Amino acid sequence: MVSTEEVLKVVEKIKSENVRWIDIHFVDVPGRLQHTTFPARELLDDPEETFNVAIGGFDGSSITGFTVINESDMLLRPIPETFAIIPDDWQNPPGVAAGRTARFIAQIFWGGYKKGEAPRFEKDPRYIAERAESYLAEQGYKAYFGPEVEFTLFDKLKVDINMPWHKMCVEINYSGAPWDTQLPIMKFKQGYFPANPYDKLFWIRQEIASVLEDYFGFQVEAHHHEVAGAGQGEIDFRFDTAVRAADKVVTLKYVVKNIAAKYGMVATFMPKPIYGDNGNGMHTHQSLWDIKSNKNLFYDPNDEYAELSQLARYYIGGILKHARALSAIVNPTTSSYKRLVPGYEAPIYIAWSKSNRSAIIRVPNYMRGIEKAARIEYRSPDPSTNPYLAFAAMVAAGLDGIRKKIEPPDPVDENIYAMDPKKKAELEEIVKKQLDTKLQLPSSLCEALDELESDHDWLFPIFTKEMYETWIELKREDCKRLNAYPHPVEYYEYFDI
Known part of the structure; x- marks a missing residue:
């Protein structure tokens, strides 16, 4: 579980940096970077739930190596310590006022479970590295x-x-x-x-x-x-x-x-x-x-x-x-x-x-x-x-x-x-x-x-x-x-x- 202190720290950064968008990053099995983007308000509406449950779902069957079409609902949980502001000079092309964006790397969970009960996805590459640290x-x-x-x-x-x-x-x-x-x-x-x-x-x-x-x-x-x-x-x-x-x-x-x-x-x-x-x-x-x-x-x-x-x-x-x-x-x-x-x-x-x-x-x-x-x-x-x-x-x-x-x-x-x-x-x-x-x-x-x-x-x-x-x-x-x-x-x- 993510502590309330960690949640409040990230929320304060999002507010103080005037972040409008949240970019969620993860990698597929071969290691290619994937992302999806949410309005910051989705996180700020209930930050405790975002960091301890999920910010949103995605189709795992469309990600290389993940899962099949009949069991494809998956969840993304952003990791507070991976928060970073994306530099303004390469996130907003000239003439585009899209708003400031922040990035999180996410953990991946199976969908289809009751709130807070979803297990980790066995083929989330980051999960394998987390298992290595636990085994150590x-x-x-x-x-x-x-x-x-x-x-x-x-x-x-x-x-x-x-x-x-x-x-x-x-x-x-x-x-x-x-x-x-x-x-x-x-x-x-x-x-x-x-x-x-x-x-x-x-x-x-x-x-x-x-x-x-x-x-x-x-x-x-x-x-x-x-x-x-x-x-x-x-x-x-x-x-x-x-x-x-x-x-x-x-x-x-x-x-x-x-x-x-x-x-x-x-x-x-x-x-x-x-x-x-x-x-x-x-x-x-x-x-x-x-x-x-x-x-x-x-x-x-x-x-x-x-x-x-x-x-x-x-x-x-x-x-x-x-x-x-x-x-x-x-x-x-x-x-x-x-x-x-x-x-x-x-x-x-x-x-x-x-x-x-x-x-x-x-x-x-x-x-x-x-x-x-x-x-x-x-x-x-x-x-x-x-x-x-x-x-x-x-x-x-x-x-x-x-x-x-x-x-x-x-x-x-x-x-x-x-x-x-x-x-x-x-x-x-x-x-x-x-x-x-x-x-x-x-x-x-x-x-x-x-x-x-x-x-x-x-x-x-x-x-x-x-x-x-x-x-x-x-x-x-x-x-x-x-x-x-x-x-x-x-x-x-x-x-x-």
């Missing part, structure tokens, strides 16, 4: 997540797929891209940390970061141009709990896309938008803390290698053991596996290390002796994932490692991509023996789904059966549909065969 609490833990969200901004992106499929092409325009004819340009894989004026996205990222802080309550830690040569950026925010960190990823995507649109640009979070350049990742930093003592359980100052505790090593062991199955959730698109290839700083090897970015788990090693900084970085996820499901799945895998005391193999401190074939074969044997898995991540979404279907029991203390089955069904359909399309490059390669 039962074990005496709380988890923190710090995702590094990468994205790409283009001046123009044109996709031309004409019926009856006689034309298939993508045209990307970006001033300063490697293929641009007007200097200065940013070369492939050389976009990391360039100074102005070469960093042509600086002021847009600066505005994005400012909006995140000033309107949505973020604590931005850094923003910069990323490695890819054509408009790649990254914005990092302070770590938070699984649910709140996922809320922030959803919000960050929303803000990035809207500010890009404000300047006539387009933003994408797809993992591999450009061949021959680095893709967009979502390296995810995480740690476990003791609820009672508020101590970082990943920290051990007596560990000479990385100041990492035995519990943290078991957590690593769980992620490594289930990494191939996890890929079906944290790398959930066919584009994901075009990013996970050698040569572009995207890790494909099931190994861990400190400071070694060729392993899927890195232990950041910038400065020693700082308890709050002790964490692991899981590097293979990308921003096409549903963050609620991704963080929940990471928790499930890590806790399985702790529960079963899964000891990871020794850390690998050399570049695995450049490793001698004989040594790599030896490493493959070690991974097989200790973790009963392969050294390399799946090379396709279909392969990842095969892994998840054969290795998923560890999910179920947190995931619902309904969510798991729907995820498999949706992603299998992705594989079937997208694999059936002839690709323009296939014409280039095979036309004269």
Whole structure:
């Protein structure tokens, strides 16, 4: 139940900010943002009921992955702590006086029940992340997540797929891209940390970061141009709990896309938008803390290698053991596996290390002796994932490692991509023996789904059966549909065969 104090606090904000409209946000199963809008008076007429029952209903059968047409009535309950004012300069186009709008993220409930008795919808992605936090609490833990969200901004992106499929092409325009004819340009894989004026996205990222802080309550830690040569950026925010960190990823995507649109640009979070350049990742930093003592359980100052505790090593062991199955959730698109290839700083090897970015788990090693900084970085996820499901799945895998005391193999401190074939074969044997898995991540979404279907029991203390089955069904359909399309490059390669 939401406290009266929380309700009154939000009501006062709505009144003091002269909010006319309430925009309710949630994501579908794949992770795409959905919304519906109500007059603020609907909330203000009975705020206690709004925040403890619902603000309105919707058709769940029209939302990807939710439910079927004969059981489609669903309810939205806004979450007070997610209240935010949408910036005036991009919510009201010139000449439109629509009134000020505020945003809430919502929890989703089944309809058809008596007032106050509706159960949570089993396939509400946020509910899965909430279950992860509850399960952690039962074990005496709380988890923190710090995702590094990468994205790409283009001046123009044109996709031309004409019926009856006689034309298939993508045209990307970006001033300063490697293929641009007007200097200065940013070369492939050389976009990391360039100074102005070469960093042509600086002021847009600066505005994005400012909006995140000033309107949505973020604590931005850094923003910069990323490695890819054509408009790649990254914005990092302070770590938070699984649910709140996922809320922030959803919000960050929303803000990035809207500010890009404000300047006539387009933003994408797809993992591999450009061949021959680095893709967009979502390296995810995480740690476990003791609820009672508020101590970082990943920290051990007596560990000479990385100041990492035995519990943290078991957590690593769980992620490594289930990494191939996890890929079906944290790398959930066919584009994901075009990013996970050698040569572009995207890790494909099931190994861990400190400071070694060729392993899927890195232990950041910038400065020693700082308890709050002790964490692991899981590097293979990308921003096409549903963050609620991704963080929940990471928790499930890590806790399985702790529960079963899964000891990871020794850390690998050399570049695995450049490793001698004989040594790599030896490493493959070690991974097989200790973790009963392969050294390399799946090379396709279909392969990842095969892994998840054969290795998923560890999910179920947190995931619902309904969510798991729907995820498999949706992603299998992705594989079937997208694999059936002839690709323009296939014409280039095979036309004269």
